[in-house]
Amino acid sequence: MLFLKLFNEGNLPKMIELIDADITTVLGPGRGTVTGKTAWAREIQGFLDLKLPLNLRIRSIQQSGNIAQVVSDWTIEGNTAAGKPIREQGTGIDVLRRDSLGNWRYIIDNPFGVKFHK
Incomplete structure (x- = not known):
């Protein structure tokens, strides 16, 4: 998965290329949301600053068009x-x-998905 590879390389500029300009980022339990690439980058930078690897296991992918x-x-x-x-x-x-060139772009990033319901 490209996102995982780029995260573990600490390559924020390339990660931003995977993000839609109007992405909504869920900040975590009780913290609300922010919109746009700049806000997303600010949040992800906090994780990258830890300089620790991301481990990821895909549970499911559901697609409609x-x-x-x-x-x-x-x-x-x-x-x-x-x-x-x-x-x-x-x-x-x-x-x-999926954009007009066939590239998949994140439009909602909810890293704490099942914990955030406020």
Whole structure:
């Protein structure tokens, strides 16, 4: 999966190419949402700053025409630069749309999908 590869390389500029300009990002339980690539990049940068690998397991992909929903379990685990143990995890629910060139773009990024209902 290209997103996983780019994340683990820390390649934010290439990751941004996978994102729709009007992406909605769900910030996490009780934190609301933000819209647009800049806001998405700001959120993902916090994960990239940990400099820890993302592990991802796709649960399901459902597609209807040019729209797809991806459900995945993910973890980021290890020690921070200061040596503090950290474990972030979630079951993400993402929605992608195929553009006119045939490329899939994230339109909803909900990394804590099943935990966010407020």
